[in-house]
Amino acid sequence: MSAREHRAGADARQAADADVAASPGVDGHDAAPAAPELSDGELRAAEEVFGDRLDLARRYVEHLATSGIERGLIGPREVPRLWTRHVLNCAVVQELIPQGARLADVGSGAGLPGLCLAIARPDLDITLIEPLERRVIWLDEVIEDLGLDNVGILRSRGEQAVGQIDVDVVTARAVSALVGLVDITLPLLRGTGQLLALKGRTAEEEIQKAQKKLDRYGVREAAILQAGQELLEEPTTVVRVVL
Numbered sequence: 001m002s003a004r005e006h007r008a009g010a011d012a013r014q015a016a017d018a019d020v021a022a023s024p025g026v027d028g029h030d031a032a033p034a035a036p037e038l039s040d041g042e043l044r045a046a047e048e049v050f051g052d053r054l055d056l057a058r059r060y061v062e063h064l065a066t067s068g069i070e071r072g073l074i075g076p077r078e079v080p081r082l083w084t085r086h087v088l089n090c091a092v093v094q095e096l097i098p099q100g101a102r103l104a105d106v107g108s109g110a111g112l113p114g115l116c117l118a119i120a121r122p123d124l125d126i127t128l129i130e131p132l133e134r135r136v137i138w139l140d141e142v143i144e145d146l147g148l149d150n151v152g153i154l155r156s157r158g159e160q161a162v163g164q165i166d167v168d169v170v171t172a173r174a175v176s177a178l179v180g181l182v183d184i185t186l187p188l189l190r191g192t193g194q195l196l197a198l199k200g201r202t203a204e205e206e207i208q209k210a211q212k213k214l215d216r217y218g219v220r221e222a223a224i225l226q227a228g229q230e231l232l233e234e235p236t237t238v239v240r241v242v243l
């Protein structure tokens with residue numbers, strides 16, 4: 001089934017948004033800050049990664065900095081570092097993904113990394129897997145506004161999405177430590193493909209803690225890679241797990 005077929009419908013937008021009232025910045029007192037300007041270094045990296053789709057990336061960052069904050073998908077303090085720490089940090093992972101791959105981004109939240117990859121790589125067929133309704137509604141609105149036709153949404157936990165999608169690559173950022181993440185993500189690959197887990201300094205330790213489980217899944221490779229080395233002051237650390 002293609003990503004498009006998983007698009008959350010207009011119904012989702014009208015659905016009750018139970019937890020939004022508890023979100024930071026939605027009580028009417030915190031005005032959403034304006035979208036941050038790109039520094040020279042960020043602009044160079046963004047031009048390289050997004051090419052002629054840079055305007056889409058800018059529009060996505062505007063959504064993050066406005067409705068994304070108003071509706072509690074991202075904290076207001078993240079605004080000055082939306083490009084470097086979030087959007088570029090995620091988008092550079094595109095260099096590790098084969099042409100034309102079918103990809104699921106598990107625990108997409110505000111579309112990190114899934115929407116960044118959908119903007120950077122129109123050749124990919126992407127499904128954002130996210131269980132929380134208010135996040136799904138926001139993601140759907142952003143996809144609609146940007147006119148992206150290579151990405152859809154599946155409202156589900158990763159574990160419950162097995163059998164509903166057929167993918168070559170699974171991505172995840174800030175969803176769970178690797179030892180838990182493998183159970184949420186590897187079954188989606190149905191025996192072949194790769195998990196790209198965006199991680200920080202704990203990558204090595206997380207692999208060690210997950211090693212027995214990785215062996216049980218018959219993992220062929222678990223390696224730490226750096227993405228965006230040529231573009232970012234701080235490249236993105238990725239744990240690649242190959243089945």
Ligand SMILES: C[S@@+](CC[C@H](N)C(=O)[O-])C[C@H]1O[C@@H](n2cnc3c(N)ncnc32)[C@H](O)[C@@H]1O
Pocket residue numbers: 106107108109110111112113129130131132135156157158159172173174175184
């Ligand atoms: C801390 S947020 C990270 C969001 C985004 N990936 C990022 O880097 O900003 C974790 C997200 O994972 C989702 N999540 C948690 N457990 C999940 C599961 N088992 N399957 C899919 N998504 C899950 C949550 O709803 C939330 O949106």
